[in-house]
Amino acid sequence: MSEPKIDTRLWSAKARNLSPYVPGEQPQHDNLCKLNTNENPFPPSPKVGEAITAVLAQQADELRLYPAPESDDLRAALAQLYDLNINQVFVGNGSDEVLALIFASFFLKERPVLAPDISYSFYPVYAQTFGIELVQIALEADFSVDPDAYRQPCSGIIIANPNAPTGLLLSLSDIRKLASEHSNSVIVIDEAYIDFAHLDSDSSDTAVSAVSLINEFDNLLVTQTFSKSRSLAGLRVGMAFGNVSLIAALTRMKNSFNSYPLDKLAQAGARASVLDTVYFEQTCQQVIELRESLTAQLTELGYKVLPSHANFIFVRPKDGNASDVANTLREQGIIVRHFDKPRIQEYLRITIGTAAQHERLINTVRGMQTPDDTDLISS
Amino acid sequence: MSEPKIDTRLWSAKARNLSPYVPGEQPQHDNLCKLNTNENPFPPSPKVGEAITAVLAQQADELRLYPAPESDDLRAALAQLYDLNINQVFVGNGSDEVLALIFASFFLKERPVLAPDISYSFYPVYAQTFGIELVQIALEADFSVDPDAYRQPCSGIIIANPNAPTGLLLSLSDIRKLASEHSNSVIVIDEAYIDFAHLDSDSSDTAVSAVSLINEFDNLLVTQTFSKSRSLAGLRVGMAFGNVSLIAALTRMKNSFNSYPLDKLAQAGARASVLDTVYFEQTCQQVIELRESLTAQLTELGYKVLPSHANFIFVRPKDGNASDVANTLREQGIIVRHFDKPRIQEYLRITIGTAAQHERLINTVRGMQTPDDTDLISS
Numbered sequence: 001m002s003e004p005k006i007d008t009r010l011w012s013a014k015a016r017n018l019s020p021y022v023p024g025e026q027p028q029h030d031n032l033c034k035l036n037t038n039e040n041p042f043p044p045s046p047k048v049g050e051a052i053t054a055v056l057a058q059q060a061d062e063l064r065l066y067p068a069p070e071s072d073d074l075r076a077a078l079a080q081l082y083d084l085n086i087n088q089v090f091v092g093n094g095s096d097e098v099l100a101l102i103f104a105s106f107f108l109k110e111r112p113v114l115a116p117d118i119s120y121s122f123y124p125v126y127a128q129t130f131g132i133e134l135v136q137i138a139l140e141a142d143f144s145v146d147p148d149a150y151r152q153p154c155s156g157i158i159i160a161n162p163n164a165p166t167g168l169l170l171s172l173s174d175i176r177k178l179a180s181e182h183s184n185s186v187i188v189i190d191e192a193y194i195d196f197a198h199l200d201s202d203s204s205d206t207a208v209s210a211v212s213l214i215n216e217f218d219n220l221l222v223t224q225t226f227s228k229s230r231s232l233a234g235l236r237v238g239m240a241f242g243n244v245s246l247i248a249a250l251t252r253m254k255n256s257f258n259s260y261p262l263d264k265l266a267q268a269g270a271r272a273s274v275l276d277t278v279y280f281e282q283t284c285q286q287v288i289e290l291r292e293s294l295t296a297q298l299t300e301l302g303y304k305v306l307p308s309h310a311n312f313i314f315v316r317p318k319d320g321n322a323s324d325v326a327n328t329l330r331e332q333g334i335i336v337r338h339f340d341k342p343r344i345q346e347y348l349r350i351t352i353g354t355a356a357q358h359e360r361l362i363n364t365v366r367g368m369q370t371p372d373d374t375d376l377i378s379s
Numbered sequence: 380m381s382e383p384k385i386d387t388r389l390w391s392a393k394a395r396n397l398s399p400y401v402p403g404e405q406p407q408h409d410n411l412c413k414l415n416t417n418e419n420p421f422p423p424s425p426k427v428g429e430a431i432t433a434v435l436a437q438q439a440d441e442l443r444l445y446p447a448p449e450s451d452d453l454r455a456a457l458a459q460l461y462d463l464n465i466n467q468v469f470v471g472n473g474s475d476e477v478l479a480l481i482f483a484s485f486f487l488k489e490r491p492v493l494a495p496d497i498s499y500s501f502y503p504v505y506a507q508t509f510g511i512e513l514v515q516i517a518l519e520a521d522f523s524v525d526p527d528a529y530r531q532p533c534s535g536i537i538i539a540n541p542n543a544p545t546g547l548l549l550s551l552s553d554i555r556k557l558a559s560e561h562s563n564s565v566i567v568i569d570e571a572y573i574d575f576a577h578l579d580s581d582s583s584d585t586a587v588s589a590v591s592l593i594n595e596f597d598n599l600l601v602t603q604t605f606s607k608s609r610s611l612a613g614l615r616v617g618m619a620f621g622n623v624s625l626i627a628a629l630t631r632m633k634n635s636f637n638s639y640p641l642d643k644l645a646q647a648g649a650r651a652s653v654l655d656t657v658y659f660e661q662t663c664q665q666v667i668e669l670r671e672s673l674t675a676q677l678t679e680l681g682y683k684v685l686p687s688h689a690n691f692i693f694v695r696p697k698d699g700n701a702s703d704v705a706n707t708l709r710e711q712g713i714i715v716r717h718f719d720k721p722r723i724q725e726y727l728r729i730t731i732g733t734a735a736q737h738e739r740l741i742n743t744v745r746g747m748q749t750p751d752d753t754d755l756i757s758s
């Protein structure tokens with residue numbers, strides 16, 4: 001499709017000044033090894049397809065009716081999963097929509113919102129969309145988050161945990177510290193990847209997810225998604241957990257944008273996924289095992305691999321020539337993500353794939369090695 | 380569920396000041412005659428369920444992948460339907476989401492947006508959500524729109540056509556007049572109900588939908604929905620048609636809120652609906668016939684019925700006691716919509732249902748008649 005010339009004459013200033021989010025590319029070639037957008041290598045629970053097929057078989061006629069506007073059955077299942085009340089649960093059209101509503105509901109104030117300088121690149125986009133000042137707080141040299149660096153007046157703080165694209169995990173004790181030190185700000189922990197996290201051996205925490213702190217802090221909001229650990233990026237469902245007053249604000253904001261963001265099939269499919277805990281735990285565990293083996297293999301090939309708690313790894317080739325490596329991989333049909341940004345240009349983010357995809361990746365990387373590297377391998 | 384006390388301490392001023400849209404209720408009783416939210420009495424095309432089932436059967440695994448962000452296949456089908464280019468078509472999560480993006484993209488300016496005083500009640504909500512001044516232009520005494528009443532500086536004009544809840548149709552020549560007289564404003568024609576409209580016998584127009592004017596006016600944007608004429612309220616798909624520069628703004632705005640609003644199943648189901656033109660035309664025609672017969676029956680019972688171009692009728696009981704009639708109908712399990720608003724308190728909006736639902740409605744109305752009314756019936 002050739003791009004026609006765009007005339008912005010009738011646009012609002014807001015439309016003109018946006019810098020929209022650019023998602024990872026979704027090329028549609030055969031035999032592509034797509035390790036660039038952190039999708040799950042495993043299919044969703046078979047119960048998802050069964051639930052949707054059942055809706056179509058038994059109540060296809062009911063697609064003519066509006067869906068439950070607040071997705072009550074799905075929220076009830078999520079509440080039960082985390083031992084919460086249904087009014088501590090909010091769902092939306094992917095966690096991206098949930099995050100947009102969060103920015104409008106809690107961060108649109110005179111004080112800025114704080115976020116790590118290296119994190120999910122949609123955060124600055126939301127800030128711009130709603131006219132919110134976003135102050136980026138530098139990660140430490142090792143890419144970890146230091147809670148003390150966030151000690152400044154703010155409307156709120158948003159941190160992806162595990163962080164993307166680093167994969168590093170902030171401890172619950174650090175989150176507890178942030179929430180208690182900023183009791184007049186909303187602390188948002190974006191747990192898109194939390195189901196792939198594990199307690200480090202030296203941790204004094206008893207859990208990884210901040211959902212366990214919801215009843216303790218009325219200013220803590222935790223977002224999650226069905227797109228990663230539940231293999232349902234194609235179904236567009238995300239959620240937030242928090243105090244009833246935070247959830248009430250999100251519900252008001254939703255009903256001022258779009259009353260029915262989740263269609264009937266997405267509600268039924270997502271609910272079936274929540275109920276199938278066995279499949280969920282098995283596939284998460286498999287992704288974690290694949291991550292650990294890929295980490296070991298790339299380390300052996302001289303790559304620096306950050307300790308990941310997500311379904312991707314953040315790696316630095318021995319010479320820091322990440323861009324070259326990405327291009328060479330692409331020539332071989334393997335797509336990984338390179339961010340041309342300060343501090344992380346020398347790194348690649350590689351999504352955890354299947355064992356076969358990993359073998360192809362490792363073979364290709366091995367073929368790129370110089371004799372010097374090869375020595376390293378055999379040593 | 381008991382309502383907990385809500386504390387707004389952490390909310391943004393925007394969240395506090397919203398007056399969210401209140402959709403028609405969705406009660407879940409058996410044997411309810413639900414004529415209150417303008418859903419289609421007929422099921423969607425069987426091709427919709429078949430297409431979604433095929434996706435699940437052949438590519439359930441692919442739900443793990445993100446959907447096409449711009450819904451290209453669906454947009455291509457819509458473009459072909461209306462003989463447009465794909466970049467003149469935008470789709471979103473229901474026309475409500477499309478309208479929200481339109482307000483932010485085109486109406487967020489210093490001048491106000493204009494809308495009829497009696498129209499879709501989400502328009503003032505969007506204006507408040509985005510901090511836009513909305514000036515309501517009074518409909519004429521007969522509830523028609525007078526284009527000359529819109530002659531004032533504005534960022535844009537939004538008119539539902541056919542209008543809701545009146546069901547009246549604005550002619551294409553009037554829309555042409557609005558678009559040409561306001562060449563520096565965006566004219567939005569919200570055609571949620573257009574597929575139930577017909578050319579009046581005295582009309583000089585050759586069509587009812589303003590989509591036919593898209594190539595003529597670069598400031599004209601037409602929205603439609605799958606929720607009414609395509610019986611897919613449960614699937615959440617809406618669309619806009621307009622000049623490439625208007626569509627480009629909507630795409631930018633979407634990608635600053637939520638990149639993937641349409642899930643894979645909704646894209647496939649909506650596309651199947653578009654391709655099944657025979658079913659679509661048949662069911663629209665059936666709804667129109669049911670509307671005409673219900674109009675005749677209620678007229679016979681002494682009701683004033685506005686000439687409807689939609690899948691609902693706007694009626695005034697003989698004594699103007701619309702609220703009482705709505706309550707009595709409700710006691711009999713028949714839900715219609717009453718708006719307790721100036722100028723229209725004496726009216727009811729009744730969705731076109733099945734022949735059986737109409738029979739039940741008519742019998743109930745007949746049973747409510749006084750002897751005086753009964754004379755009228757037999758006369």
